[in-house]
Amino acid sequence: MxxxxxxxxxxxxLDLDAHDALLGVLGGAYQDIFLSQKNRPEGMKYFDFVMSEVHGLRIKELLDEKKAGRKIVGSYCVFVPEEIVLAAGATLVGLCSGADFATPEVEKLLPRNTCALIKSSFGFKLGKVCxxxxxxxxxxxxxxxxxxxKAYESLGHxxxxxxxxxxxxxxxxxxxALLKSEYQRFRTAMEALTGAAVTSESLKQAIQTVNAKRAAIHRLSxxxxxxxxxxxxxxxxxxxxxxxxxNPARFTDSVNQICDELEKRIAEKKGVFxxxxxxxxxxxxxxxxxxxKLPFIVETSGAVIVGExxxxxxxGARNLTDASGETVDEMMDAIVDRYYQVxxxxxxxxxxxxxxIQEMVATYRADGVIHYGLQFCQPYLMESFPIEKALEEKKIxxxxxxxxYSMEDVGQLKTRIEAFIEQLR
Ligand code: SF4
Ligand code: SF4
Known part of the structure; x- marks a missing residue:
C-alpha cells in the first residue's frame, strides 16, 4: 500500500500504529493461508488483489463516492436490506468483526463472556483501526x-x-408485520440520510443488482x-x-468469471483436492x-469444505427477491418475503x-457436518445440540x-477434526 x-x-x-499492526497480521495470515494453497482457480487473483487493497483502493472508492455526495452505510447483519440502501442512492458495506482487537479496552465496556464477533466490533472502533x-x-x-x-446501547455512545x-x-x-414495518421505517431513515426518495425505478434496479450478486455466489456454491x-x-x-x-457489479462479474473457469475444471475433472x-x-x-481458522484447519487435515x-x-446469500412488482409497495413486500426466510x-x-442443513448435506454430497459455534453465542450453541442429535439420527x-478468534486452541481443534475426518473415510 x-x-x-x-x-x-x-x-x-485511524491510529496508524495500531492499523499497521492489524494490516501486518492480516497480510501475513493471508499469505500463509491463501497463497500457500495449491491448484487455486486463476480467477482468485481478483480476490487476492481485493484483499491486498482491502484498506486501500476500496476505501478510496468509498471516499470518492462520499465526495460525490453519496452516503455510506455500515452493517453487521444480513437482515439489513441492501436493496433499500441502494435504492435510496447509498452504498452498503458489511463491517467485518472477524478478529480480536483492543480486547482489554473492550472488556471495560462488555462482559468477558461476550461472543468474539460482538467484542471484535467494539475492538475495531475502540482501537481506531477500521x-x-x-x-x-x-x-x-x-x-x-x-x-x-444490549451491546448496541453501548456502541451508540x-x-x-x-x-x-x-x-x-x-x-x-x-x-x-414487525419486519415489514421495520423495513418501512428503515426506508424512511435512508431517504432522510440521502435526501433521495426510493422510487419504483430505483428499487427495481437495486433488487436486480443485489439479485445478480446473490445469483453469482449461488452459482459458485x-x-x-x-x-x-x-x-x-x-x-x-x-x-x-x-x-x-x-462494489456489487464488479463482484458479480468477478464471481461469474470464476464460475466459468470452475465449469471448465469440472468438465476436465480437475479439482483442488x-x-x-x-x-x-x-x-x-x-x-x-x-x-x-476453521477452514484452514479442516483443509490442512485431509478434507475439503463444500458448503457453509x-x-x-x-x-445469508440464498433466495432472490421477486423483482416483478411494479410499485414501491409491491417490491417492499417482496423484500420482506425474501428476508423473512433467513x-x-x-x-x-x-x-x-x-x-x-439436511438439504445442503444432500446437495453438496457432504460426508459430515461441523457445527461451528462461537463461544458465548447462546442462539447457535443452544441449537447445536438438537441439530447434532437430529443429524446423527439420520446417520450424518x-x-x-x-x-x-484466538489461536490457543488450534492444536486441540486439529486433533479433534483429524479424528472426525478419519471417521468419514
Ligand atoms: S447470525 Fe443472525 S444475527 Fe448474526 S448476522 Fe446472521 S442473521 Fe444476523
Ligand atoms: S448471534 Fe451469536 S455470533 Fe452472532 S452476534 Fe449474537 S452471540 Fe455473536
Whole structure:
C-alpha cells in the first residue's frame, strides 16, 4: 500500500500504529493461508488483489463516492436490506468483526463472556483501526441476539450515527408485520440520510443488482457439488466474505468469471483436492474476515469444505427477491418475503435451519457436518445440540465445536477434526 493511503487513514482518524499492526497480521495470515494453497482457480487473483487493497483502493472508492455526495452505510447483519440502501442512492458495506482487537479496552465496556464477533466490533472502533467503520455515515445495528441488542446501547455512545433495527424473534403473522414495518421505517431513515426518495425505478434496479450478486455466489456454491471439488472451502469462503463490501457489479462479474473457469475444471475433472477427499459442510455462526481458522484447519487435515450454512454463506446469500412488482409497495413486500426466510438462530422455534442443513448435506454430497459455534453465542450453541442429535439420527456424522478468534486452541481443534475426518473415510 502506498503512502497516499496513510493520508487517507489519518484523515479518517485511524491510529496508524495500531492499523499497521492489524494490516501486518492480516497480510501475513493471508499469505500463509491463501497463497500457500495449491491448484487455486486463476480467477482468485481478483480476490487476492481485493484483499491486498482491502484498506486501500476500496476505501478510496468509498471516499470518492462520499465526495460525490453519496452516503455510506455500515452493517453487521444480513437482515439489513441492501436493496433499500441502494435504492435510496447509498452504498452498503458489511463491517467485518472477524478478529480480536483492543480486547482489554473492550472488556471495560462488555462482559468477558461476550461472543468474539460482538467484542471484535467494539475492538475495531475502540482501537481506531477500521476505515470502513470510520467512513460510514450511518451504522445499522439490529436487535437479534441478546448480546447484540444490549451491546448496541453501548456502541451508540462510541459511533456517530447508529440506527437500530428491531427484528422479530418468532415467525408468525405478527413477526412478519414487525419486519415489514421495520423495513418501512428503515426506508424512511435512508431517504432522510440521502435526501433521495426510493422510487419504483430505483428499487427495481437495486433488487436486480443485489439479485445478480446473490445469483453469482449461488452459482459458485452449486459448482462445489462436483467431486473433485473445483475450489477450496477457504477460497469459496473468501468470496462470500468479500460479498459484503465489494462494489456489487464488479463482484458479480468477478464471481461469474470464476464460475466459468470452475465449469471448465469440472468438465476436465480437475479439482483442488483429489476425488474422494472427505467432504464437509460447515454450519453455524458467521465467519467474518479474517476469521479463517476453521477452514484452514479442516483443509490442512485431509478434507475439503463444500458448503457453509452460515450468514457468510448460504444462509445469508440464498433466495432472490421477486423483482416483478411494479410499485414501491409491491417490491417492499417482496423484500420482506425474501428476508423473512433467513433462518437465523435468533428465531424460536427454528425448524427451517435443520431442514436447510439436511438439504445442503444432500446437495453438496457432504460426508459430515461441523457445527461451528462461537463461544458465548447462546442462539447457535443452544441449537447445536438438537441439530447434532437430529443429524446423527439420520446417520450424518456431526462434530460440534465451540471456539473463538484466538489461536490457543488450534492444536486441540486439529486433533479433534483429524479424528472426525478419519471417521468419514
Ligand atoms: S447470525 Fe443472525 S444475527 Fe448474526 S448476522 Fe446472521 S442473521 Fe444476523
Ligand atoms: S455470533 Fe451469536 S452471540 Fe455473536 S452476534 Fe452472532 S448471534 Fe449474537
Amino acid at each position: 502506498t503512502e497516499d493511503y496513510r493520508e487517507m487513514w489519518t484523515h479518517l482518524g 476505515p470502513y467503520l470510520e467512513s460510514a455515515d450511518m451504522i445499522v445495528g439490529e436487535n437479534t441476539c441478546d448480546g447484540k441488542k 462510541l459511533v456517530k450515527n447508529l440506527y437500530v433495527m428491531d427484528l422479530p424473534q418468532v415467525k408468525s403473522d405478527q413477526g412478519r 452449486i459448482l462445489r457439488k462436483a467431486d473433485p471439488a473445483p475450489i477450496s472451502g477457504l477460497d469459496a469462503l473468501l468470496a462470500n466474505q468479500v460479498f459484503f463490501y465489494d 483429489p476425488a474422494g477427499t472427505p467432504r464437509i459442510l460447515v454450519s453455524g455462526c458467521p465467519q467474518a474476515v479474517p476469521n479463517w 450454512e452460515s450468514c457468510v454463506g448460504e444462509r 433462518d437465523c438462530a435468533i428465531f424460536t422455534p427454528n425448524p427451517q435451519r435443520l431442514e436447510h 456424522p456431526t462434530l460440534r465445536i465451540e471456539t473463538d
